[in-house]
Amino acid sequence: MKYRTIVGLLGAVGSLFLVSSASSEETKTIGFWKAPHSADEAALWSPYIAEFEKAHPGVKIDHVITPWNTWNEAYTAAFASGNAPCVSYMVDAFSPAFIYNKKFVDIDAAGWSDQVKGGYGPLWTVAHFGEMQVGVPFATSPRMWLYNKDMFDKAGVKYPTDDWTMDDLVETLRKLKASGVETPGNIPVAAAKLGYQSYLPFLWSMGGDILDKSGKPRVDDDASVHTMKWLKALFDEKLIAPIGNYSAQEGQDLFVRGSIAVQNMAAEVLGKLKAEAPDLKYGIVKSPTGPGGQHNFQDWGYFAIANECAYKEEAWEFVKFITSKQVVEQYIAAVGLFPARVDTNLYQSDPDGKAFLDNMAQNRNIPIVPKSNQIVDLWFKEVEAALSGIIAPEEAAKNAQASLERVLR
Amino acid sequence: MNVLSAARRSGKAHLGLREALLSNAVAYLFLAPALLFFVVFQAGPLITTIVLSFYEGGILSGFSYSGFDNYLTLWSDREFYQTIKFTLLYFVIIVPSVLAVSLAMAVLLNDKFIRGKNFFKAAIFFPSLAPMVTLSTLWLFMIFPNVGLINMLLAVVNVREVEWLSSPLMATLTIVLVELWRGVGFYMVIFLAGLVAIPEELYEAAELDGAGPIRQFWSITLPQLRPTITFCLIMAVIFNFQLFDAVYMITGGGPGGSTESIAWYIFSNAFKYDQLGLASATSTLLLLAVMSITAVLLKVLPSDR
Structure with a gap:
């Protein structure tokens, strides 16, 4: 009786373990961290996240809005402790410590660049540092x-x-x-x-x-x-x-x-x-x-994938989606930033915006070095x-x- | 002596020791949470900091043993000397001021003829309870150019607008003011406790001898408050050597790095520049400095009546 009880209990625990393992295999959670460019940041991203999750059953996006004023502390702690988000929005001037400590996937080495770089023209290189393409360029404020x-x-x-x-x-x-x-x-x-x-x-x-x-x-x-x-x-x-x-x-x-x-x-x-x-x-x-x-002066923001991300392929699919022409045009127009993509129609009919857009080539950044x-x-x-x-x-x-x-x- | 030896031989002492151990075990059990807290959050990090001071690198780049290199770097780092200079300047201004003002407040509020004492005590103590971030934000609003409350009040009395954060002197004074405002309440309460403990008869006898309030203050209050003053002085030394939050919130170390404190230097190296080893070496030196000053103060100043 006693033996049966113990075997039964072990069986129950084992089944629970198997069920939980199975469910975690079914759902791949992609952490997505970004500091806000709008007071409605969560609301702005939620339709895109929902659309992506719908198109990719089994992938869940865990969106976290990280405040700007504790940006460095939050990302340093996350990357140093092995809890880095799979996808993070990085500002080039803030991120040399992450870049040169090889915390990001090299998009070139992963063989992904050719899938997207056509939409960026020369601006593709604004996320190229230390002989690595550390992310997909996204936005700037010229x-x-x-x-x-x-x-x-x-x-x-x-x-x-x-x-x-x-x-x-x-x-x-x-x-x-x-x-x-x-x-x-x-x-x-x-x-x-x-x-x-x-x-x-x-x-x-x-x-x-x-x-x-x-x-x-x-x-x-x-x-x-x-x-x-x-x-x-x-x-x-x-x-x-x-x-x-x-x-x-x-x-x-x-x-x-x-x-x-x-x-x-x-x-x-x-x-x-x-x-x-x-x-x-x-x-x-x-x-x-x-x-x-x-x-x-002008700095750039880009989306990077953490080297330690367990689901890199899914993270790349997500990055591709949020940097697609459609999402870029909608999100960037909503928050008043300027795109890294050169194939959008943003600000083409707005003389003020066009002036900023046309002048971007003249702008420079601090040296992004270690x-x-x-x-x-x-x-x-x-x-x-x-x-x-x-x-x-x-x-x-x-x-x-x-x-x-x-x-x- | 012989009795004790005999008792030990007979095993009675051994039994006593066991009882004592048992009794201590209960004490240790009660102490366990505090000891655990001490080991995990104080002794552990302290030892880790000392060990890390012999390594170069940080939490992103990783660590490698470097012996005394971090200490040698500090020895030749102009930025580090600048932070020592500012911290000492701040220290020399704030410690006497905060103690003098809090003592004056305590003496005033201890006077039996003052009305609404509890209100004033609460009002003065309140900033000690409020988070520094809140206090600093409040002060930033007050010292904002043109529309800041202080400059607006100065304009009413035809005083030229003060640029509070544009010069090293004014930026330092702003930090001193904020820290003074925050610290006075804390020390005032301790001084009040000390004042209440002074026997009333001493003042009555002094009055009979014809001593006025000032004479009474110098000859009775101050000598009787010596242990309290010593305690407050040591606390002020420890607190103010670690100046950080007001610098972080109000001046950001500026202008031109003139208000960068030692704690700011530690923070920047540890969390902005990923040089935790260097930051640990600085922290170790800061610890030694505070310990040395405290030891000297304890030696020099009387701690009992």
């Missing part, structure tokens, strides 16, 4: 300069044109200031608020850069020192809002409210202008030209110190060069 036409008219200042120079920018700001505009411009360069994104276009246009072509730091050359001096003069003359006062986002809000005359802004501002200030008259213009050309984040932080901390008047630009350049050489040694 930047251009916007100016308030009413404020310019009131001050009697000529509108900038696409061929304006950095001297023209200074002259424009001076004229606006002289006519009584309290804060003519905003160049948000506080390090804590990703100020390097607003600073780099000036450095590039002056002919400088963070690293040279061989990957060695070059932040103490004449162009670097000159850029700091040039920008500090704008702060000293009070032609732009004091350093640290407003982030890029706060500057955008002030522009939309008509308090700032001119600022370099990400394309998201277009949606804000349409929604909150439909009567505001504004113009869009390229970055001012300098001796090094005409540049602006230790990128540390390189940018250490360098820009010194730039901020120089712009704040804590140390001289020459000293900041020397310090930054020494710090970067130490890190890259």
Whole structure:
């Protein structure tokens, strides 16, 4: 009796185990993590997820919206602990540690690239780092300069044109200031608020850069020192809002409210202008030209598949689906981003959007190399110190060069 | 001595030892949850941190043994010295200020003629209970340029707008203000407990001898509060050497890295740059520094009445 009871119990436990194993074999769960680009992020993705799950019985998408402010902590913990989501949305500037520690599937090596790259043209390479295609490019938010036409008219200042120079920018700001505009411009360069994104276009246009072509730091050359001096003069003359006062986002809000005359802004501002200030008259213009050309900042987001994902083929099918022309056109239009796909019709009939779209080729990003984040932080901390008047630009350049050489040694 | 030896020989002492062990076992059983917590969440991580300080790498890149390399890196790292400089500057400002202000508040609120004491005690203590993220966000609203409450109030009295986060001095003072606001309530409550314990007769005798309130404060209150002051000082040293959340929330270490604390440096290396080994070496040095200062304070300052 006792023996029978034990055998019966073991049998029951075994059956349960088999049933649960069978059910887990039936359902393949794909973790899908993405930081939000909209307050309705979950609602925006849910129809696509439902459509994919319907077309792929046995595959379940576990969608997690990860907040931006704890992005690094969340993804680092997940990838380090072996719990990485199969599919994650990565921003290139945030992801060098994942890329260079080989946390993603190389799409080229997996033999998947040819299935999709045709829709991307040259932009396919924006997710190509360290001789790997680390993901499928998805979206960006390009930047251009916007100016308030009413404020310019009131001050009697000529509108900038696409061929304006950095001297023209200074002259424009001076004229606006002289006519009584309290804060003519905003160049948000506080390090804590990703100020390097607003600073780099000036450095590039002056002919400088963070690293040279061989990957060695070059932040103490004449162009670097000159850029700091040039920008500090704008702060000293009070032609732009004091350093640290407003982030890029706060500057955008002030522009939309008509308090700032001119600022370099990400394309998201277009949606804000349409929604909150439909009567505001504004113009869009390229970055001012300098001796090094005409540049602006732009980073990219891409979808990556984790190397440790148990269901890579299914994850790839999901990535293919969410980066398809149909989904890209719908999602990206809904959140106001710009696509990496070149075969969409997005913004073709919207002059403002088209201006941003056409200018994307001119834009650049930080170098995506191992230790990128540390390189940018250490360098820009010194730039901020120089712009704040804590140390001289020459000293900041020397310090930054020494710090970067130490890190890259 | 002979009796004890005889008892041991006869086995009675052995029986006593067993009883003692049994009695201790019950004590250990009661202590077990706390001990387990201590081992898992304090001793374990502490030992791990010390061990990791001899490895290079991080949780994404993996670890490899590097001996004293992390300590040598710190020795030659200008950023590290900058964080020490700021932490010491902050420390020198905040510790005396927070203790002086809380003592003053406690003495004021201990006065029998003050009305609404409980309200003031609760109001001053409240920031100690609120999360730092909430407090910092509140302060960020208050110090926001143009439309921030503080600048608006300053404008009413014709004082020029203050750029709170644009210079190292103002950014440091902003952090000090926030931490002061948060810390005063905590130390005030401890000082109040100390004040209540001072015998009333001492003040009555002093009054009879003609001592005024200031004389009474210097000759009775302060000497009687020495153990409390020592305790508060040690707590303030330990808390403030670990300054992090206000820096993270308010200045982000800026401008130009001028408000980066040692804890910020540890955080950046551990979680932003995937250099947990270097961060562990820094943490170990911070631990040694806090322990040394605490030991010196305990040695130098009187701890009993």
